[in-house]
Each structure stands twice: as C-alpha cells, then as structure tokens.
Amino acid sequence: MTDKRFVLLNMEDNIFVCCERVLAGVELLLEDKLVRVNTNIDIGHKIARKILSPGEKIIKYGAAIGSATDVIGVGEHVHMHNVKSDYIPSHTRQNKIEDK
C-alpha cells in the first residue's frame, strides 16, 4: 500500500510524485513502510522510493532524469539540493540572487 497522495509513474522509478500537498512531520505509507516526511512536499514534487547514493541515477517515467549528489533517504524530498542534471545546469530565482 502507498498513500494515495503519491503516485508511482513507472515500476522502474526510484521516486514517487506528489499529487496533493503533504506537510512536514506527516507519516506516510510508502509500499507498506511507514515513513515520516521532514519537509513540506508540494504537488508535482518528488520523494525517494529507496535509499539513493551519490552518483546514482534518478529514474522517473522509467528514464534517467539526473543524478543524486548526496545520500537521499526513503521519503526524502528529491530536488535541486540533492540532484543534478546530466546535461545542462538548472537555475532558480534563488541561485541568481546567491550569484550576486
């Protein structure tokens, strides 16, 4: 069983996608395991399905969408702080501010 606020898009994936906002501290059932999320997770964002090691490919839609840059625990937010593109760097409003 997996909480219905998260969807697994492809059996090969090592992430779930959030379908409805979940607040920090909530306990979730992910494939029968109870996991506590420690940050808010918004719709469209990803959490880890398994423990990911630095350099490991992130798999979504059954395809690689980047590599982990850190150890990522099950249920942990998977995003720009712990993943990098294997092609071209992403940018945000925040890192433009930090550049200055």
Add this chain to the structure above:
Amino acid sequence: MKGYLRADGRKGIRNIILVTYLVECAHHVARVIVNQSNNENVQLIGFPGCYPNEYSLKIMEGLCTHPNVAGVLIVSLGCESFNREQLADTVKASGRNVETLVIQQAGGTKKTISAGVEHVSQLLKGAKNFELVPMDIGELTVGTICGGSDGTSGIGANPAVGHCFDQLIEKKATCIFEETGELIGCEQIMADRAITPELGVEIMKSVEKAEQYYTVMGYGSFAPGNAEGGLTTQEEKSMGAYAKSGSSKIHGLIKPGDIPKQGGLYLMDVVPDGDPLYGFPNIADSAEIVEMIASGSHLILFTTGRGSVVGSAISPVIKICANPDTYRNLSEDMDINAGKVINGEASVQEVGDEIYQLVQKVAQGQQSKSEELGHQEFVLTYKKFEAIGPSCLPSTR
C-alpha cells in the same frame, strides 16, 4: 466541419485580416488602425527590427498566407530593411487582398491611420468572398507547446495531448511538436520513432545542436517556476514535454516556416543553425507558437502546470491545465482540466478524448478561452537557419 477555401487548396478555420508593421517605428500606427477597426477578426502582428533577416521574412510570409488569414495590410515606416515588396507580392500571389501603407509617403501618422482604417474595412468586405466549403478533420494542422510546466505537466496534460495527437494522426491530420531544447535527454527515444534511420540521425543531431546552443547561452530552457513546481532538471522537464508527441511514428523534422505537405507527426527544430548569433532560440512561449502557426498550424494545444494565460494572433490556442490547484485558481483561462488525472478522477485517455472533441468544436468556430478573453500575443525576433536536408522529410522524396 467547414473551412474557408484558399487558392492553394488549404482551408482556414478563421477568416482574419492582419495588420502587420515591419519595424517598431510603424507599430503605433498599425496598433491604432487595429484598435479603430474594432473587430475581433482584425489582428495585429509585426516585426520590431530595422535590419534585414531572411528568417523573419519567411515567417512573415508564412503567417500572411496562413489558411486562417483572408487579407493583409502592411504598415511600413519607409526606411527599414524589411522587404515589403516581396511580402506584398507573396500575399498577392496567394490569392489574398493586400494593401501597403508607407508612413513616410502617406503623410505621417494621422493620414496613414485614416487610410489604414479604410483599407481594413475594404479587406473585411473582401474576406467575405472566400467560400466556406466542407473540411475534413484530416485537413487540420495542430501544433502543441507546453509553457509554465511543473511536476504535474508530464502526468496529465502532456500525455493527454499525445493521446489526442494519436487520434488526429489516425485521421491523417498534421501534428507538430517542438522545442528541441526541451527534448534534451529524449533524443534516442525520438530517433527510434523516426520513419527512416536517416531521419533518426537528423533528430539526434538537432537535439545535440540544441544542447550546445543552450550551453553557450548559459541557461537551459528551464525557468525558475519549473523548479518551484517540482521539476529538477532539464531532462526531467523534457521527458514530461515529450509525452505531448503521443506514440505515432515521427514523419519529419521541419524548421520554422516549413509546411509539411502530408499528414503525420513532425518535430520542429527551433534552435538556430551556426554559432549563436541573436541570443536565446525563443525568448518566450509566444515565439514558439508563432513559428508553429507559420508552419500552418490552424490551432495550438497549450499545456501548462503553473498557469499560462497566453493566446495568439491568427490561430486559436486551447489551454490544457495539468495542475488541479492551478486549475482552481485560473479556471477562467483554462479550456480543459487535466488536473482530473492527478486527482484520480479521469484517465489520460478520457482527457485526451475531451481535447479531441474540443479541437473539433474550436475548428468549427467555437472560441477558446484565450480567444474569448482577447489574447492575441505575438513575438517575432531575429534568427538564422539553414534549409533542412533531404533526410528530414523522407515521405516527400
């Protein structure tokens, strides 16, 4: 379904009079002519630059002879480089009425405006001469774009458009998807779908070109809102965007302004050739919409997660919203709620069928939300392209 028959045999789903300025200096005069004409079928487009550019001439010719267009008023200042004679000749040769006003010859702002308003009123009368004839859904050209994508786009809206594309292509319609820079990471899967191995090679090359170009620019086609919406990398965004193409074979690789001669699925390479020269390939979503319209798109399927509100001159834009929260917030701007997929209330196929039905209604004259709201965005800037090679359109060889 019916369409306005044009001399080249193509049929339009709208009967529009374009007022086009050929340099920013003529923009105000052209805009006032459109405003004073006060008719939703009179629309403003234009090109801001004073330097000559083959690409912008080609796109402008494609737009002014688009099947949805019935007549054109060209507004020139007089000293800009744009080849107004060639544009007028092309429009005339296409069987449409065309008038040119040169502000420096017409006696300035006021005189040009009053002459322009009169010309537009004559052009509107002339537009009625185009016969409405039966049109098959297979005669449609439909383009798709995603804008303001987020983590929901690739789950609901984009695959639903893909499903709609599959149905359109089955009916022999022409479908165009684009932005090779937003397909970085999907090159191998796309190449495998090409109808010939040579076309597959061209597709691989076009995505490699996009990657190099965007690397020089220092940014991928990835906006801060994409990240806020849960997308982490360019290739993640690409995988979601790619779903819009559906599952048909890829019949060709075209460049902006190239018009496919037969139905099927076409990838548009929007990244300029040669060393980066004029800046970002497309400065905003509207620039891509304009290119797909120049290649003949009668209407545009626009998927969004964060919530774009744009429409376009010339061709109706149908907005498909992937994110249920965005849909609640911006429902007046959205034609289709694909957020039902992520909420588990509808399948991708059901939403795809809904899009397919709406495509037919809008083709029959029903206004899309952005049309109703008066959105007629338009952007055309400098670019440079080489012609496509023979392997890019294998079916016409």
